[in-house]
Amino acid sequence: MNVVRILFTSAGRRVELTRCFRRAAEKLGMRAEIHACDLEPELSAACLEAEAAFKVPRCTDPDYVARLLDHCAREKIALLVPTIDTELDVLSRTRDRFAEVGTMVHVARRRSSTSCETRSAPLPCCATRECRFRVPRG
Numbered sequence: 001m002n003v004v005r006i007l008f009t010s011a012g013r014r015v016e017l018t019r020c021f022r023r024a025a026e027k028l029g030m031r032a033e034i035h036a037c038d039l040e041p042e043l044s045a046a047c048l049e050a051e052a053a054f055k056v057p058r059c060t061d062p063d064y065v066a067r068l069l070d071h072c073a074r075e076k077i078a079l080l081v082p083t084i085d086t087e088l089d090v091l092s093r094t095r096d097r098f099a100e101v102g103t104m105v106h107v108a109r110r111r112s113s114t115s116c117e118t119r120s121a122p123l124p125c126c127a128t129r130e131c132r133f134r135v136p137r138g
């Protein structure tokens with residue numbers, strides 16, 4: 001069975017999210033190996049359930065991306081899943097660096113994420129197709 005390694009950042013209590021990814025991988029005939037990181041992994045339910053967990057600084061710290069890149073390269077992470085909004089900007093700006101080590105970052109390109117973040121509500125920009133995301137029409 002093929003193994004896909006997935007890293008969840010700021011994992012916190014997102015146990016059910018990691019389980020959803022495990023189930024999805026199984027449906028594709030794969031086994032998900034879950035990696036998780038957090039400011040305090042010893043207090044994170046998702047980190048405690050993951051196959052591998054490690055401590056990271058805040059996403060505003062200059063070492064944040066380097067720490068993630070190092071783990072992704074060393075552990076051959078296929079997919080990085082950010083879980084909090086404050087990570088989106090830095091990860092969208094550095095997604096090409098992750099691609100160089102074989103990791104896809106599950107985040108919109110910088111223009112799309114920045115466009116939605118700067119509005120009072122994200123749906124208006126998506127509804128006008130500025131981001132090119134499919135959204136339900138009201």
